[in-house]
Amino acid sequence: MAGVVILLALVLTAVFAPLLSSYDPGRRAGKPHVQPSYEHVLGTTRMGKDVFTQLVHGARVSLAVGFGAGIFAAMIGLAIGISSGYFGGKVDDILTFFVNVVLVLPGLPLIIVIATMVEQASPMVIGLVLALTGWGWAARTIRTQTLALRTREFVLSAELMGEKKWRIILVEIFPNMLSFVMGGLVLGTIAAILAEAALEFIGLGDPNAVTWGTMLFWAQRNMALQSGAWWEVFPPCLAIMLTGAALVLVNFAVDEITNPQLKASRNIGRIRKFLSRRGRSADVF
Numbered sequence: 010m011a012g013v014v015i016l017l018a019l020v021l022t023a024v025f026a027p028l029l030s031s032y033d034p035g036r037r038a039g040k041p042h043v044q045p046s047y048e049h050v051l052g053t054t055r056m057g058k059d060v061f062t063q064l065v066h067g068a069r070v071s072l073a074v075g076f077g078a079g080i081f082a083a084m085i086g087l088a089i090g091i092s093s094g095y096f097g098g099k100v101d102d103i104l105t106f107f108v109n110v111v112l113v114l115p116g117l118p119l120i121i122v123i124a125t126m127v128e129q130a131s132p133m134v135i136g137l138v139l140a141l142t143g144w145g146w147a148a149r150t151i152r153t154q155t156l157a158l159r160t161r162e163f164v165l166s167a168e169l170m171g172e173k174k175w176r177i178i179l180v181e182i183f184p185n186m187l188s189f190v191m192g193g194l195v196l197g198t199i200a201a202i203l204a205e206a207a208l209e210f211i212g213l214g215d216p217n218a219v220t221w222g223t224m225l226f227w228a229q230r231n232m233a234l235q236s237g238a239w240w241e242v243f244p245p246c247l248a249i250m251l252t253g254a255a256l257v258l259v260n261f262a263v264d265e266i267t268n269p270q271l272k273a274s275r276n277i278g279r280i281r282k283f284l285s286r287r288g289r290s291a292d293v294f
Contacts, residue, residue, distance in 0.1 A: 012258025015251055023068035030062040034219045038062065042238050052240040055231040063219055064244050070220040072252070074136035074205045079198030081140035086147030086193050087186065091178055093148070094155025105152070111145035120208055131215050135208060139201045147193030151186055158182050188264045195260040199253045206249060221245035 022029065032038040037057035038049070045052045051060035093104035120138050158164060159182075167177045202221075208214050209222030216223055224245040228234075233241035 010262075012255040012260075012262065015255035016259065019068060019248070019252055019255070020072065022065050023072050026062075026065040026069060029065050030059065032059040032062040034058065034063045034066040035217075042236065045240055051244050052238070054227065054241055055233070055236075055238070056227075060224075060240055060244060063224055064221075064248060067220045067224055067245065068248065070132050070218060071202055071205060071222070071249075074132045074139075074220075075198045075202035075252070078136040078140040078143065078201035079194050079196075082144040082197040082201075083147055083190055083194040085140075086144035087151055087183075087190050089144070090148040090151025091155050091182060091186070094152040095159055095174070095178060095182065097159075101152075104148075108145050108148045108152070111142060112149070114142050114145075117204060117208070120204075121213060132205060132209075132218055132220060135205050135214065136201060139204055140197075143197050143200060144193075147189070147197070150193070151189050154186060154189060155182060158185055191260055191263040195256045199256055202249060202252060206245075221248055 035058070038059040039053045039057050041053065041055050041057050043049050043053040043057075049059055049061065051064065053059055054063075089104050089108065093101045093108070119142060120135055123134065123138060164177060164181050167181050172181075205214070205220065206222035206225065209216075209218075209220060210225045210229065212226060214220070214222060214226075216226060222245075225242065228238075228241040228245075231238075231241070233239070
């Protein structure tokens with residue numbers, strides 16, 4: 010619940026960014042290096058731009074890149090992993106070959122090469138490259154789990170009853186993959202947000218775009234910490250940290266809900282606490 014609340018707050022902040030600040034994130038809004046005050050909640054940059062305005066508007070691009078790349082990579086990994094594990098044979102050999110190619114294909118160096126070719130890599134280009142190169146581990150994990158499920162009784166029963174393959178995949182196998190899909194989505198989203206911020210921080214992104222990464226880029230270039238303007242650095246760092254923490258918390262909850270063993274162990278722990286409060290023995294468990 011804590012992860013959902015934090016994530017929902019970040020998403021709503023990004024959606025209603027124009028209503029939260031009347032300043033333009035790309036234009037000067039006050040004097041340079043103004044400390045946080047009533048007029049400027051998080052102060053201003055060396056160029057006089059409002060930091061809070063850049064933070065809420067930058068959340069739009071950073072979260073869009075992160076969630077877009079994470080969802081796209083998770084869906085590709087899910088489709089290829091289940092297909093490879095369930096159909097087997099030549100389909101498995103071909104898809105496993107592509108998975109191995111993607112696993113050895115470095116995403117960040119590829120973006121660096123593309124950035125040098127196009128001079129400036131936009132956030133959309135960064136997100137697309139990260140999505141196309143970030144589904145390998147999810148596909149391999151889901152394939153392994155599918156290989157274990159395809160011989161289970163409920164799958165064999167569905168095949169003997171003449172169920173269509175697409176229905177077996179969607180109804181019988183896919184629900185058992187929710188924890189793996191969510192794990193791939195969370196890891197892919199966090200990796201995309203961090204990669205986008207890191208690439209823009211080192212100057213390979215579009216410096217004219219307003220994202221959390223470009224905020225850190227201009228703060229480093231203007232020597233914000235050296236001049237004591239900490240309010241230029243910490244807000245985007247905290248935003249990235251809170252986003253990652255919220256996604257990890259949600260992932261823990263989904264894993265516990267979809268994993269019967271984790272759910273049963275938690276219920277047993279609650280029963281033990283209840284019995285200990287009643288003064289009864291919990292050795293039966």
